Amino acid sequence: MTPEELALQLKEFYLLEQYQVSYYEDQLSALTDAHLRYAHEQMVERERQHVRFFEEKFAQRHLETPAIAGDLTRFAGFVSAKALNLASLEGRLRTGVAIEAKASAMYRELITHLAGYDDKLAEQLWHNLIDEEFHMCWLASKLESISGERVETNV
Numbered sequence: 001m002t003p004e005e006l007a008l009q010l011k012e013f014y015l016l017e018q019y020q021v022s023y024y025e026d027q028l029s030a031l032t033d034a035h036l037r038y039a040h041e042q043m044v045e046r047e048r049q050h051v052r053f054f055e056e057k058f059a060q061r062h063l064e065t066p067a068i069a070g071d072l073t074r075f076a077g078f079v080s081a082k083a084l085n086l087a088s089l090e091g092r093l094r095t096g097v098a099i100e101a102k103a104s105a106m107y108r109e110l111i112t113h114l115a116g117y118d119d120k121l122a123e124q125l126w127h128n129l130i131d132e133e134f135h136m137c138w139l140a141s142k143l144e145s146i147s148g149e150r151v152e153t154n155v
């Protein structure tokens, strides 16, 4: 991996994390159940920490923080049209699981590519990966308890 390739990756992950913040913020207005609301507030907070993590990486590397305007919607492509169903609570939870599954897969891939190149960064990214897996498992468990639907998380 070259420094330029890593800079591109950092930008991609920064946008991924901004997307997660905005996605969970959007869900808050639709949630009435206290348990679900607190969980989503907690996820928004954690995704904001991830955003700040990448902002620090840009600052340390003297890279410009990317502009995010208009660039987040493409991340909705993470989830299939079938999964992106926000009309029901089950649909929202299923969408959240799909987003977190994709985020986890992206983190795993980057961590693998960083081995031997930047082990310190890889170690830090493990914490973000685990956060995303926690989100995925919580959402999958909630979906399962509401719908009885068996949800594969592959953790």
Ligand SMILES: [Fe+2]
Binding pocket: 017, 020, 046, 047, 050, 103, 128, 131, 132
């Ligand atoms: Fe995140």
Ligand SMILES: [Fe+2]
Binding pocket: 020, 043, 047, 100, 103, 131, 132, 135
């Ligand atoms: Fe997440």
